[in-house]
Structures are given as C-alpha cells and as structure tokens.
Amino acid sequence: MTAVVRREQYRGMGAAEFFYRNKEIAGFGNPVRAIYQTIRELVENSLDATEVHGILPRITIQVEEVDKEKGVYRVIVDDNGIGIPPDKAPYAFGRVLYSSKYVARQTRGMYGLGVKMAVLYGQMTTGKPTVVITSPMGYSKSYKFKVKVGVKTNEPEVLERSEAFKSAKWHGTRVIIELEADWRRARNKVLEYVKRTAIVSPYADITLVTPEGLLIRYPRTTTKLPRPPKEVKPHPKGVDVEMMKQLIDKTTAKSLVQFLVSEFQSIGPKTAQTLVSMAHLDPSMNPKALTDSQIKALVDAFREYPRFKPPSAEALSPIGEELIKIGLRSVLKPEFVEAVTRRPSAYEGHPFIVEVGIAYGGEIPPSDAPILYRYANKIPLLYDEKSDVAWKVVGESIDWSNYKVTFPAPLVVLTHIASTKIPYKGVGKESVADIPEIEKELKLAVQEVARKLKAYLTKKEKEEEVQKRVVTLMKYVPEVSRSLSILSIDPKRRKPKVEEKVIEEKLKEVIAKKLGLRKEELPEVVVEIE
Ligand SMILES: Nc1ncnc2c1ncn2[C@@H]1O[C@H](COP(=O)(O)OP(=O)(O)OP(=O)(O)O)[C@@H](O)[C@H]1O
Numbered sequence: 001m002t003a004v005v006r007r008e009q010y011r012g013m014g015a016a017e018f019f020y021r022n023k024e025i026a027g028f029g030n031p032v033r034a035i036y037q038t039i040r041e042l043v044e045n046s047l048d049a050t051e052v053h054g055i056l057p058r059i060t061i062q063v064e065e066v067d068k069e070k071g072v073y074r075v076i077v078d079d080n081g082i083g084i085p086p087d088k089a090p091y092a093f094g095r096v097l098y099s100s101k102y103v104a105r106q107t108r109g110m111y112g113l114g115v116k117m118a119v120l121y122g123q124m125t126t127g128k129p130t131v132v133i134t135s136p137m138g139y140s141k142s143y144k145f146k147v148k149v150g151v152k153t154n155e156p157e158v159l160e161r162s163e164a165f166k167s168a169k170w171h172g173t174r175v176i177i178e179l180e181a182d183w184r185r186a187r188n189k190v191l192e193y194v195k196r197t198a199i200v201s202p203y204a205d206i207t208l209v210t211p212e213g214l215l216i217r218y219p220r221t222t223t224k225l226p227r228p229p230k231e232v233k234p235h236p237k238g239v240d241v242e243m244m245k246q247l248i249d250k251t252t253a254k255s256l257v258q259f260l261v262s263e264f265q266s267i268g269p270k271t272a273q274t275l276v277s278m279a280h281l282d283p284s285m286n287p288k289a290l291t292d293s294q295i296k297a298l299v300d301a302f303r304e305y306p307r308f309k310p311p312s313a314e315a316l317s318p319i320g321e322e323l324i325k326i327g328l329r330s331v332l333k334p335e336f337v338e339a340v341t342r343r344p345s346a347y348e349g350h351p352f353i354v355e356v357g358i359a360y361g362g363e364i365p366p367s368d369a370p371i372l373y374r375y376a377n378k379i380p381l382l383y384d385e386k387s388d389v390a391w392k393v394v395g396e397s398i399d400w401s402n403y404k405v406t407f408p409a410p411l412v413v414l415t416h417i418a419s420t421k422i423p424y425k426g427v428g429k430e431s432v433a434d435i436p437e438i439e440k441e442l443k444l445a446v447q448e449v450a451r452k453l454k455a456y457l458t459k460k461e462k463e464e465e466v467q468k469r470v471v472t473l474m475k476y477v478p479e480v481s482r483s484l485s486i487l488s489i490d491p492k493r494r495k496p497k498v499e500e501k502v503i504e505e506k507l508k509e510v511i512a513k514k515l516g517l518r519k520e521e522l523p524e525v526v527v528e529i530e
Contacts, residue, residue, distance in 0.1 A: 016154035027428030035181035041114035042077035049081025057204035083136030094156020125180035196380035199327035235311040238349020311351035313344035335361035352419035356445035364410035388431035
C-alpha cells in the first residue's frame with residue numbers, strides 16, 4: 001500500500017483562541033459548570049478587590065432567568081472593592097492572560113484567566129457582551145463598558161463605553177454576564193459554594209438572590225480582617241534560568257552583588273558575595289552582561305547554597321484560628337470546634353501555610369466519612385475531591401478511630417492551604433497536587449486538631465459515664481433514706497433518730513464524693529423507684 005501524502009496546515013494560535021477551544025480545562029465544560037464557574041470567578045475577584053486591600057467585603061450575587069426556554073441566565077455580581085482604572089478595565093475583562101495578580105502575593109486569582117472565560121462563555125452562548133460598571137477608589141467618576149474577548153486577536157472588543165459623575169463617595173465594581181446555563185442542576189453547588197465562602201470570610205457580607213427569588217444572606221459576623229498579604233521579592237530557591245533572565249531585564253542594579261541584594265529576598269551583601277564566588281563570577285560586573293552559561297552558573301549556585309532563610313511569609317494571608325472557628329461555628333452550629341494555623345513552610349521557594357479546622361456534632365448530620373471542606377487561598381474547592389492532597393490526608397491516611405471518631409459521625413474537617421503559588425492540578429482550580437511538603441504539613445495539622453477533638457470526646461464520654469452512674473445511684477436515695485430513717489426509729493419516742501432529709505443529704509454527699517463531683521452538681525429531682 002502506498003501512503004497518501006497530505007499536506008499539513010500549520011498556523012499559530014493566540015491565548016484567547018486556545019481557551020475558546022479548550023474551555024473545559026478552565027472549568028467551563030458544560031452549562032452546569034459554566035454558571036457555577038462564572039459566579040465563582042466573579043466572587044473571587046470581588047473578594048480579592050476588597051479583603052486584600054483591607055476593605056470589609058460587601059458582595060451581592062444575583063442570578064436572574066432571562067429566557068426560560070433557551071435556558072439563558074443573567075449573573076450580576078456587585079462589590080465595594082477598589083474598582084478597576086478605566087484604561088485597564090477593557091483588558092481585565094477582554095484579554096485572556098491579563099491580570100494585576102502576577103506578583104508574589106497571596107490572592108485568589110493567579111492566572112489572569114477566570115473572568116475572561118466567563119465573558120467568552122457568555123458571548124459564545126448568547127452573543128452578548130459583558131457589562132462592567134466600575135468606580136475605582138479615589139476617582140470622581142464611574143465607568144461603564146460593554147466588552148467582549150476578541151477570540152482571534154486576544155484584544156478586548158469594547159462595544160460601548162460611557163462615564164458618569166458619582167453622586168456619592170462609593171467605589172466598587174458591578175459585572176453583568178448573560179449566559180446559557182443549567183441553573184437547576186448547578187443550584188446546589190452554587191449554594192454550597194457561597195456557604196463555604198462565607199465560612200472562611202465571616203468578615204464579609206454576602207447576599208445571594210436566586211432566580212426562584214430565594215434570598216440567602218450571610219451577614220458579617222466579625223469586623224476582624226485577616227492580615228493583608230504583602231508583595232514580596234522572589235526567593236532564590238524558586239528561581240530558574242528564565243526567571244533570572246526576566247529579573248535581569250528589569251533590574252536597574254549596576255553590579256551583580258547589588259542585583260542579588262536588591263532583587264531577591266534572603267540575600268544580604270555577604271551571601272551575595274558567597275553566591276557570586278560559588279558561580280565563579282565577578283561581583284562588580286553588570287548583571288545585564290551575564291552570558292547564558294553565567295546565568296545558569298548563578299542559578300546553580302542558588303540551588304546549591306544551603307543556608308538561605310526560608311521564604312518570607314509576609315506574602316501570605318492565612319485565615320487564622322479565630323476566624324476559622326467563628327466561621328465554622330456560625331454556619332455549621334457544631335457542638336465542638338477547633339482550629340490550628342501551622343507555622344509557615346515552603347516548597348520550591350514558595351512559602352505556604354496550612355490551616356485545619358474541625359467541627360463536630362451539633363447540627364452537623366452524621367456521615368460515613370469525614371465531610372471535607374477544602375480551601376486554597378480561601379477559595380472553596382468543590383469538585384475533584386478525591387484527587388486532592390487534602391483528601392489523601394483526611395480521607396485516606398488519617399485513622400480517625402485513633403481519635404475516638406467512629407463513622408457514621410458528624411465530622412467536618414476544613415483544610416486551607418495559603419500560598420503565593422498553589423500547585424493546582426488545572427486552571428479550573430479544583431484540586432491541589434500532592435506536593436510532599438504540603439502533604440506533611442496537612443497531616444501534622446490534622447493530627448494536631450484531631451488530638452483536641454479526641455480530648456473533647458474522651459471528656460464527654462467520661463461525663464456521660466458519670467451521668468449514667470449518677471442516675472443509677474440517685475434512684476435509690478429516697479427509698480434508702482426512708483428505710484434507714486424508719487430503722488432508726490426510737491421505740492420510746494416513736495420518732496426516727498435521724499430524719500429522712502438528713503440521711504438523704506448524707507447519701508448525696510457520699511455519692512458525689514464517689515463520683516468526683518460537687519454535691520450541687522447532682523440532679524435536683526430525685527427519681528423514685530417504682
Ligand atoms: N471586581 C473586581 N474588582 C477589581 N478588579 C477586578 C475585578 N474583577 C476583575 N478585576 C481585575 O481583572 C483582572 C483579571 O481578572 P481574572 O479573573 O481574569 O484573573 P485573575 O483574578 O487575575 O486570575 P485567575 O484567572 O486566577 O482568577 C484581575 O487581576 C483584577 O485586576
């Protein structure tokens with residue numbers, strides 16, 4: 001057989017077209033996921049625009065039915081965030097891979113993709129642009145845009161633009177996206193997402209209005225915000241050749257030593273000298289004159305140098321034990337709650353902090369396995385649970401019977417990984433890869449809180465045991481007191497030597513002593529024997 005020679009057609013593809021063709025990988029695979037993901041991207045941007053800047057978030061999410069037959073919905077998310085400067089807004093919503101979050105600082109957003117996927121999905125399914133109304137902090141006007149993503153060009157297509165003077169001193173952003181969606185099937189996931197968001201942000205006021213007219217409100221329960229993250233310089237352990245080249249391009253340092261000291265964390269003049277000599281380079285040379293092999297030598301020196309301080313945790317904004325407990329308590333109404341925030345740790349030069357909370361009993365329904373609430377940079381992760389490192393620890397490696405938990409049990413375990421770079425398995429941000437350092441920290445954190453749960457359950461078990469014995473023993477008090485009193489009757493005076501009441505009190509004292517209680521802790525009402 002002779003092979004048929006077909007001419008292949010070659011061409012390049014821009015970022016917008018790539019994601020337009022592969023929307024599933026960003027979480028927009030079907031009409032259920034699409035509306036869930038749209039709401040998620042908008043809410044996460046709103047939280048980043050408020051909390052990260054020290055503003056107590058007030059966020060309203062409204063989902064309206066536009067066309068029942070075609071399944072078209074309108075999603076409106078409104079926030080009191082910092083807003084977006086008018087020259088940046090069209091790009092923020094119309095250019096794939098455009099972001100203000102490409103810096104070493106913990107934010108929910110990191111790819112510069114999310115909202116554009118929602119804009120794209122909306123325009124693909126309804127043909128309509130996204131409406132953005134924004135008023136940046138410190139501006140006297142508000143700006144309105146109707147914008148689409150240019151699929152071929154990856155340039156924003158602005159269909160309408162207007163501006164207006166503000167009547168008051170507000171700032172914030174409102175985004176309106178119409179899209180085809182399966183709200184009915186997405187509904188529970190959206191409700192769960194909002195609930196889980198509220199748990200870790202008790203300082204936020206979140207309202208959701210559904211197409212059925214249901215209004216769900218999570219009012220702010222504290223005004224305490226987590227410490228906002230600070231932008232930090234890169235840590236030498238996370239630097240590769242490409243990153244080094246980018247830093248050299250940007251630097252204004254005139255000598256290699258100055259470059260190392262000014263562009264990286266954990267490098268002082270002395271360490272810089274050591275690194276330069278490890279790479280056999282001249283400390284006074286201009287960094288821009290470094291050849292490719294010299295850059296490689298410098299990166300190798302970074303890898304080999306054993307004494308860097310760990311990456312700075314200033315870029316991180318953990319939720320904190322107190323807020324985790326407040327959140328779990330107010331939303332789940334458990335009988336027991338505990339939380340731990342571990343000390344900062346690092347993988348590949350990225351700092352991270354693991355936090356774990358446990359809620360047990362109360363209004364939590366029993367289930368056959370721990371109910372896992374996974375979070376990464378405060379984002380609740382609802383899909384792909386079984387492929388997440390947190391499930392590996394909580395669902396598979398921890399033996400809960402060691403902590404007195406036997407299933408079915410009313411147990412919720414909350415895990416939070418805060419990092420300048422979350423190792424997500426995909427751009428849809430649904431599960432976190434099992435990086436050994438993260439897995440280890442998660443395990444230690446779960447064990448630490450689980451030990452507290454065990455102590456609580458042990459105490460509770462003991463108390464219940466004592467209560468049972470109290471009831472058993474107290475049952476006999478009236479009868480025994482009466483009998484003893486009768487036995488003590490003085491035949492001459494025909495009166496008991498010891499009154500029934502006195503014996504009763506004595507018996508109570510004996511019982512209390514035996515059970516290690518105070519007499520007042522015994523029940524008031526004494527049950528009579530039938
Ligand atoms: N509500 C908002 N308030 C202020 N800025 C916003 C808002 N929504 C979007 N932005 C800006 O638009 C940018 C792009 O948002 P987008 O959702 O595409 O990506 P991201 O949040 O940076 O990263 P990711 O794709 O990981 O979510 C953000 O970085 C932010 O600067």
